[in-house]
Amino acid sequence: MTLQQTPAGHPADAESGREPVVRLSGVRRHFGQTPAIDGVSLTVRKGEILGLIGRSGAGKSTLIRCLNGLERPDSGSIQIEGREITKLSEEELQPVRRRIGMIFQHFNLLSRKTVEENIALPLKIAGWTKEKRLARAAELIDLVGLSGKARSYPSALSGGQKQRVGIARALAASPALLLSDEATSALDPETTASILELLKDINKRLGVTILLITHEMEVIRTIADRVAVIDAGRIVEEGPVWSVFANPHTETTRNMLSGIRPNLPPHVAARLVGEPSGEAILGVDLSGPDAGNLLAGLSAELPDGFRLVHGGVDHIQQQSVARFFIGIPPAADALARAIAYLQRHGAKVEVLGHDPRHV
Amino acid sequence: MTPVMFDLFVRSFWETVIMTAASGAISLLAGLPLGLALVATGRGGIAENLWINRILAAIVNGFRSVPFIILLVALIPVTRFIVGTSIGMWAAIVPLSIAATPYYARMAEVSLREVDRGLVEAVRAMGGNRWTIVREVLVPEALPSLVAGFTVTLITLIGASAMAGAIGAGGLGDLAIRYGYQRFETAVMIAVVAVLILVVCAIQWAGDRLVARLDHKA
The missing domain is CATH 3.40.50.300 (P-loop containing nucleotide triphosphate hydrolases)
Structure with a gap:
């Protein structure tokens, strides 16, 4: 979907x-x-x-x-x-x-x-x-x-x-x-x-x-x-x-x-760097019936887990609209697997940068 | 005060009342439509027509700029044509009305202009025509302010009527000039001034009461 x-x-x-x-x-x-x-x-x-x-x-x-x-x-x-x-x-x-x-x-x-x-x-x-x-x-x-x-x-x-x-x-x-x-x-x-x-x-x-x-x-x-x-x-x-x-x-x-949808908190955005060091921060958008189950599925996919930075699931006109920001730990293939999983479920995924504070 | 003087005083009082009431009524009947016309034809008005607006404004300003005592004399042919004579109380009502009409028209114009444009827009949006806007919005909404302006006009007319003594109109002002001033009868002067103060206070009080009853703004 x-x-x-x-x-x-x-x-x-x-x-x-x-x-x-x-x-x-x-x-x-x-x-x-x-x-x-x-x-x-x-x-x-x-x-x-x-x-x-x-x-x-x-x-x-x-x-x-x-x-x-x-x-x-x-x-x-x-x-x-x-x-x-x-x-x-x-x-x-x-x-x-x-x-x-x-x-x-x-x-x-x-x-x-x-x-x-x-x-x-x-x-x-x-x-x-x-x-x-x-x-x-x-x-x-x-x-x-x-x-x-x-x-x-x-x-x-x-x-x-x-x-x-x-x-x-x-x-x-x-x-x-x-x-x-x-x-x-x-x-x-x-x-x-x-x-x-x-x-x-x-x-x-x-x-x-x-x-x-x-x-x-x-x-x-x-x-x-x-x-x-x-x-x-x-x-x-x-x-x-x-x-x-x-x-x-x-x-x-x-x-x-901007005032009504979740956005990456400014203090987190400020410390993001481009080169891969520390946690990768992803922005994820998905609407439709899968939106509510996405995070549960993702944690099953990633054995080392991930961190929910900000956001959640909203309901507009009885539609689930998910928008969240997650941090993927810098383990071997975690980032690639996460992106593949999310995209497979129809989500729009964007790598916003890396957070050196979380390693 | 002698009985003769007292009779004269009472007669003068009624002359003032009649002159003020009659010219007040005429200035209301003529001035309100003129004020409405000034607002309606003005910029952004419900019947905008700037040429007519300029002509009306020029006429109003023309009459308002002539001192009343001069208007009184200048209008003698008009007065004679309307009343048949240029002397006496009824003759004085003509120049008083002609002077008070543009005065009240400007007062009404200010009152009507202060009606919230949003209300006019709301009634236009309901499908109301110009007449509906005048009848349901402009006049009712401005009414407290129109009454306040009319109170001021009446009080101004009492003052102006004193000058009408110059054409033998009588009235309290005339009495004060002839007896109180020219014959040094201080008692008459004091009595006239006291009565005028009472009359003005009574009109102002009645006007304020009416405004308070009519006004439903918070």
Whole structure:
């Protein structure tokens, strides 16, 4: 088994058959001379959670704003549920926007409307009667876990509660697509986890397609099915989350992952030398069902044993993703046997150097 | 204070109240839309149109730069056309309103401009049109600040109405000038000043109370 193979039955397989909710092709947007988006093509399929990650200034905010026409691209095509929106007038865009809910980093709740009035606002815009929209707002208040807060004003709510109102408001008109613009970036880690849990639950229960932008890999890891990495206005990498985490192809992605994947500790890296003296330090990457058993097998293979320096097995989208660093003692053929064993099991192996401290 | 003087005092008080209330109401009705137009047509506004914005701004600045006492005289033909006369309390309401409208328009503009752009964006993202943005976002969110600005406008109008005595409009300010200043009746002067202080305090207090009730920001 190699990294490139997608195990049968994984959600990524099923998605390829689903119809796209959003289809971008060759979208460009310049601000003066600087391109904010430089030829982006991207598809969001029905029912999936696609995470778009990039540093600040990478163009992700501009891109997400193009999807509901808050920002107009200079060229390229944007289709929402099969309808081209780049040529629509502001008035023609309004019904399209009602099919798209959006949540924001700073919540953007109206301070002089109560929780229920905030949630009911998209319905008021869509022309629902007061009775119907308050009934719908009550349903959503329960859905997002804010029972008893209908008559509160946003100022009386915590950040997490405000974002729950934002989510309820975005879902009020039963949109086909939910856009999340750094929705958890202003929240503490615990609240972030509960908001992501809520989004995931909504995606599962209501089947709402979600496109979220973030600069935090942890968010992608927790919630997304697929990830697209954007850098300098271009999509540089795209794929199922577990596969991108297991085997990032670009420097940008590796950098963004550096805080969340195991790395060789700096003090160990500092003393590595090139010539064979002391222990050989290997970096090993493997994903798939074998990942969890790899070390046990390796110790059977090497009579003199080995040393686990750093790392372990992670689980992303029910996939085992192993990344660890091991030290092989300088015995006769131990290094060659270890590499042969690991490669036989599909692992990516890299000899990083030798640690003279361990002989 | 003689009974005649007292009657004059009461009449002057009501003249001040009516002049302030009437010109205040007109400046609110005309100034708020003008303030909205200034914000909407300004850079990044919901109906951006910089040419219209410049023209509106020039008109507002023009009226605001003319001292009120000069405006009072310069507007006499306009007043005569609207009210039929250029003398008296009703005649004074015309220049007072015309002076207060651009004043309040600028106050409203500042209030409306301070509404978080994110809120406008959120309502646009919901599919709201410009009118929805005005009705659901700009005016309600700015309301506490709009009320605070209107309170200031009313108090400024009380001061300005004293000058309307120059065209025989009456009012407390006029009373203080004619009796208190020109005839050295110190008691009248003190009484007028005391009443004006009370009126201004009452308006400010009522305005502050209303702002506190309307404001739901943390």
